[in-house]
Amino acid sequence: MARTWTRLHDFLGHPPGPVTYDMVAEAVQRKLGESDDLDWKEALPAASPVPGQWNEFAKDVAAMANTRGGLLVYGVSDDITMAGIDLAKVNDKQLGQWLRVHLQPTVSGVSYLPLPATDGSGKDVLVVDVPASEMAPHFLYGWQQKDKDKTTFNAPFRHRDDTDYMPEHQIALAYRDRFARQAAAEAALEQHLRHTTDLVLGESEAPAAWLVIAARPTRPIPRMVPALSRPEAQHVVSSGAKRADALLASAIPMPRLLGPQLFPYLLGNNPRKGLRRWVDTNMLVPARATRQRGVLVELHHDGTVVTAVDLSHRT
Structure with missing residues (x-):
């Protein structure tokens, strides 16, 4: 279920409620910068051509879930201008499948909000709402080419407007927090x-x-x-x-x-x-x-x- 209070609500001064296209358009027009809970994406996630390959969409979702949740907004360029995407190409079932295949444990509660343009521009957007996860840390695994082909197994997280990977002490803290929440529940x-x-x-x-x-x-x-x-x-x-x-x-x-x-x-x-x-x-x-x-x-x-x-x- 999509949240009713996000970075967009806070920045725009809106009361709690669903995220709308007009909210995204106003945030873009006012050049709202990326943060640990907001990530602008110009193009839709690309499919992994080879099974087991590093999946950027799963990485971005895990990073949000491992931090405090947030929004991935597809159809907005890095310089914060409205680029638009083709909503007909959005396959939320495939996106959910990528999360189940590439993340351990998988991230639940992710919402996919297709928002058609309401200003006549035809520049539609997709908002992926990722809640903060009670099951953090979430690890992403796959192989990628950095210097040489290698298999990696990392826990991404958001640091300000960037995605980084948890060092050992941060992973230990995340596990301690998870077990403490479970004990409290x-x-x-x-x-x-x-x-x-x-x-x-x-x-x-x-x-x-x-x-x-x-x-x-x-x-x-x-x-x-x-x-x-x-x-x-x-x-x-x-x-x-x-x-x-x-x-x-x-x-x-x-x-x-x-x-x-x-x-x-x-x-x-x-x-x-x-x-x-x-x-x-x-x-x-x-x-x-x-x-x-x-x-x-x-x-x-x-x-x-x-x-x-x-x-x-x-x-």
Whole structure:
């Protein structure tokens, strides 16, 4: 999914939103220089004529992902003038294949935004939006000719307006950061599970059996992204309920324990605001108390989802 806040937004003073052709054209007209998160490219990426050859597109994507993410804009020359490209020649499936073949690990979440010219010039552009990767460092491998043919395996990164390669100590730091993020994510999940389990068991009559599930995106939603509105939270809950019911109907051809009767007990899908989350439940709030199966759903602003269902009744 393309980001809604980029170097172009910052430079032009635009509010968060999709990147548009007019934004690219204005940045070019105002001669916005390259940086660690913006790289102007005149021509579309060229295919590697020989399997295993160094792939410049994969290198550029890895460099952005290994740094802090950024934009590769094709159709703008090195002297920052609009050159344009032929959008009919853009093959995002092939570009994605190059990333899978040439990078280890591959970079996920890359967005390809073809932007036809809106000023009548016919100079279309392609914006490749590369997010900062939680799986950095990403290594590019292949053979290239420098002095002599040799096979290389390097981790590129952006340094100001240039692409360089990580020395050993920087690679070690990148791995340490990755493992620290993974440990923090696991700790956050454990905390959600422990907190929710203690909460629902404290509200239950002993003995009780609860199913508690916590899920968290590999790349948490940034804090700058606006929180879900109430209608959006309601849509997520209702869509999830319909999807779950459809999956259960196809997988279990018999009366289901957690069938379509589950979510109506959320009392009309009316989530309430919590601390950086939406909470929908038929317990905890006296006015919504029920003797039916207890359900708790939390939609956290960072993308974490927690669901708890009381399995003690009618089992």
